[in-house]
Structures are given as C-alpha cells and as structure tokens.
Amino acid sequence: MTIETDRLRDRVAAELLRTRERTTLLTEAVDDGDLVRQHSPLMSPLVWDLAHVGSQEELWLVRDVGGRDPLRPELDELYDAFKHARRDRPGLPLLTPVEARKYVAQVRDKALDVLDRARIDDGRRLVADGFAFGMIIQHEQQHDETMLATHQLRAGSPVLAADPPPAVIAPVTGEVLVPGGPFTMGTDTEPWALDNERPAHQVDVPAFHIDRAAVTNGQYAAFIDAGGYDDPRWWSPAGWDHRQAAGLVAPAHWQRDGDGWSATTFGRTARVTPSEPVVHVCFHEAEAYAKWAGKRLPTEAEWEKAARWDPATGRSRRYPWGDETPEPRHANLGQRHLRPAPAGAFDDGASPLGVQQLIGDVWEWTSTDFTGYPGFTAFPYREYSEVFFGPDYKVLRGGSFGTDRNAVRGTFRNWDYPIRRQIFSGFRLARDA
Numbered sequence: 446m447t448i449e450t451d452r453l454r455d456r457v458a459a460e461l462l463r464t465r466e467r468t469t470l471l472t473e474a475v476d477d478g479d480l481v482r483q484h485s486p487l488m489s490p491l492v493w494d495l496a497h498v499g500s501q502e503e504l505w506l507v508r509d510v511g512g513r514d515p516l517r518p519e520l521d522e523l524y525d526a527f528k529h530a531r532r533d534r535p536g537l538p539l540l541t542p543v544e545a546r547k548y549v550a551q552v553r554d555k556a557l558d559v560l561d562r563a564r565i566d567d568g569r570r571l572v573a574d575g576f577a578f579g580m581i582i583q584h585e586q587q588h589d590e591t592m593l594a595t596h597q598l599r600a601g602s603p604v605l606a607a608d609p610p611p612a613v614i615a616p617v618t619g620e621v622l623v624p625g626g627p628f629t630m631g632t633d634t635e636p637w638a639l640d641n642e643r644p645a646h647q648v649d650v651p652a653f654h655i656d657r658a659a660v661t662n663g664q665y666a667a668f669i670d671a672g673g674y675d676d677p678r679w680w681s682p683a684g685w686d687h688r689q690a691a692g693l694v695a696p697a698h699w700q701r702d703g704d705g706w707s708a709t710t711f712g713r714t715a716r717v718t719p720s721e722p723v724v725h726v727c728f729h730e731a732e733a734y735a736k737w738a739g740k741r742l743p744t745e746a747e748w749e750k751a752a753r754w755d756p757a758t759g760r761s762r763r764y765p766w767g768d769e770t771p772e773p774r775h776a777n778l779g780q781r782h783l784r785p786a787p788a789g790a791f792d793d794g795a796s797p798l799g800v801q802q803l804i805g806d807v808w809e810w811t812s813t814d815f816t817g818y819p820g821f822t823a824f825p826y827r828e829y830s831e832v833f834f835g836p837d838y839k840v841l842r843g844g845s846f847g848t849d850r851n852a853v854r855g856t857f858r859n860w861d862y863p864i865r866r867q868i869f870s871g872f873r874l875a876r877d878a
Contacts (some may be wrong), residue, residue, distance in 0.1 A: 728839045782846055
C-alpha cells in the first residue's frame with residue numbers, strides 16, 4: 446500500500462463524513478411529519494431521498510466494490526429513481542424516518558469497512574482513483590442540493606439558517622470578449638468526473654462576448670416592469686405557451702411589495718436584493734429576458750470556454766481561477782449561505798478574462814440541448830446521463846449556492862426540463878462578436 450493510496454482513503458473517508466453531516470442537518474432540521482410529507486409534486490419526501498442515498502451506497506460500495514451480501518435487497522426497487530415518479534413516492538411503503546436512519550447508518554458502517562479493505566488500484570475502472578467512492582459522494586451531495594430545494598418549497602416556519610453572503614468587493618458590470626479559436630472541452634484527467642463530462646475534445650468556438658456577471662434581481666425586475674411577461678415578441682412559441690399555461694409573472698417565490706418585489710427564501714420573506722443574481726427562473730424566462738435585452742444565452746461550449754480557457758497558456762483549467770479546489774474565497778458553494786451572493790463578491794474566483802462567479806451562486810442556463818460528447822461511453826450505467834440525452838433537456842452549468850465543492854467543476858454538466866425553476870437556476874448573457 447502506497448502513501449498515495451493511504452491519502453486517497455483518508456480523503457474519501459473525510460468526504461463521506463462531511464457529506465453525511467450535511468445530509469443529517471437537512472433531515473434533522475424538521476420533524477418526522479415533515480420528513481414523510483411531500484412538499485411539492487416535483488420533489489420526493491425528504492425521507493425517500495435519505496433512504497435512496499443509502500440504497501445507492503449499498504449497491505455500489507457494499508455489494509459491487511466490496512462484494513458483500515445485500516443488507517436489504519427488498520429496498521432496491523422501492524428506491525430506484527427510475528421505477529417510481531417523484532409524485533408517486535409518498536404512496537409507496539417507504540421506510541419510516543427511524544428505519545431510514547438505521548438503514549443508512551448500517552450501510553455506512555459496511556461502506557467504511559469496504560474502504561479499509563478494498564484495493565483501489567486493482568485495474569478495475571470502477572475503483573481506479575477511488576472513482577466508485579467519488580461517484581457515491583457526489584450522488585449524496587447532489588441529493589443534498591435536491592433536499593435543500595425541497596426545503597425551499599416547504600411551508601412553515603424557518604428551520605435552516607446561515608450567514609449572509611459576503612458583500613461586493615467591487616461592482617461588476619459589462620462584458621468581455623472571448624477570442625475565437627479552439628479549446629479543450631470536457632476532461633480525460635479529472636478522476637471523479639462523470640461519464641457525460643468525458644472525453645476531452647477540441648471545440649472551435651467563434652469569438653463572442655459574455656457578461657462578466659449573471660443577470661441580477663434588479664436587472665430582471667426591469668424586464669418585468671417593462672411588460673416582458675406580457676409581450677410574446679420576447680418569447681419562443683414554446684416559452685409563450687408555457688408562460689400562459691403556468692401563469693408566470695415573475696421568478697418563483699417573488700411577490701409584489703409596494704413598488705418593488707419581495708421573495709420568500711427558506712421561510713423568510715424580504716425585499717429582493719437588486720445586486721444578487723436572479724434565481725428560480727426557468728429556461729424560457731431566461732431566453733425571453735435575453736431577447737428583450739438584445740442578447741442571447743451562451744452555448745454550453747461558450748460557457749465552458751469562458752470558465753476554463755486560459756489565453757496566456759491555451760490550456761483549459763479545472764476552475765475559472767485555476768486548478769485549486771474551491772475555497773470560500775473563490776465561490777459561494779455548499780449551503781454556506783442560503784442565497785446567491787451579490788455580483789462582485791468573489792474577485793478571487795474570476796476567470797483570466799475577468800468573468801466572475803461562474804462557479805456557485807446560481808446554475809446558469811445555456812442554449813444547448815443535453816447530449817453526449819463525441820466518443821461518449823456510458824459508465825458505469827446508462828441511467829446516469831445517457832437516457833436523458835436529447836432535445837427535451839437543456840444544459841445548466843456552474844453550480845449554485847447549494848452545490849457542494851465536490852459536485853461541481855468547470856466540466857460538470859447539469860440538465861433539466863426548460864420549464865423547471867424549483868432548482869437554484871439563473872443565467873448570464875452572451876452575444877456574437
């Protein structure tokens with residue numbers, strides 16, 4: 446056993462523990478009645494997410510990597526996300542909160558024993574560089590963000606608290622020119638990158654301008670006040686149909702407040718902060734705003750080039766600021782704050798061209814449909830991403846204030862239906878050069 450292997454085991458163990466602490470916070474913050482209640486048909490009961498996290502950990506780490514006997518094989522179908530739609534899950538014979546907590550604790554004990562004993566250098570792709578452990582860590586972190594979104598949809602008194610985001614270091618306005626030419630998109634070297642981020646490939650992107658900051662509440666309120674929701678000129682046909690059918694008049698959770706707007710965030714209602722990125726808008730709203738503003742949404746390739754490409758070296762970085770793992774000075778991640786930070790709050794996280802807050806704060810809609818890269822191979826199972834490929838889903842990039850630092854990077858790809866806005870989604874604008 447090498448020193449590098451020992452360090453990898455220590456890192457995996459630490460990340461499993463840190464991630465479970467957040468899962469525990471999100472599920473212990475409410476009583477058992479709230480855990481089993483469905484707060485929106487778009488979301489699972491929190492207790493389903495909790496047991497599902499344990500089920501996936503058992504399947505991949507305990508059974509596959511560890512070769513151990515199943516703990517609860519009868520739970521496999523019950524907590525298979527593809528067997529039961531979210532709206533139907535409250536009617537299933539789910540584990541009770543007490544049973545779910547006991548189950549995930551038992552699974553974790555066995556997973557840690559597997560970590561101590563398993564070879565993570567035996568040549569199998571699933572375990573090389575601790576991939577299976579990294580996949581399960583990211584899976585739980587993704588469900589932590591999903592549970593955080595469920596908390597946002599929950600009615601009742603506030604149960605979560607966090608410090609406010611940092612103040613603006615310097616105001617961020619305007620746009621930057623990203624020169625045309627090729628760059629390396631995707632990755633072959635990130636050890637815990639998921640299949641849809643692979644393989645690395647060259648993409649020739651024409652020159653374009655991209656805004657230095659995401660669209661803010663103040664900017665978006667101007668679109669509303671200008672009648673943006675009432676004018677079909679700004680909307681695609683599908684977007685206008687959805688706006689009418691869903692009765693959209695403002696971002697989710699906004700309410701008129703005198704001559705301005707308030708928003709309810711995790712049970713607390715306050716005036717929206719004009720300098721913070723707008724959040725809880727769907728793709729159609731983002732696209733309509735962009736057309737009204739005389740611009741457009743960036744393509745996924747444009748977004749990644751703005752976030753990763755270093756004009757001085759021509760290489761693609763892991764993050765806008767370099768290859769260093771995100772720290773609090775770089776980005777608003779990990780539920781450290783419960784809302785986006787104002788534009789200009791993270792100068793240390795800027796890209797070489799001066800584009801700011803590409804990581805954290807809000808997931809950013811792009812204009813690109815979710816598809817595989819050239820040479821894509823599903824791994825370790827098709828249901829992670831391949832079954833979602835096609836025109837039904839749009840790509841989002843960059844993570845949000847609820848995304849863990851392990852679950853986002855310059856290559857990470859998220860996707861959702863263009864009508865969805867329960868996610869922590871916003872956008873920034875681009876235009877042709």
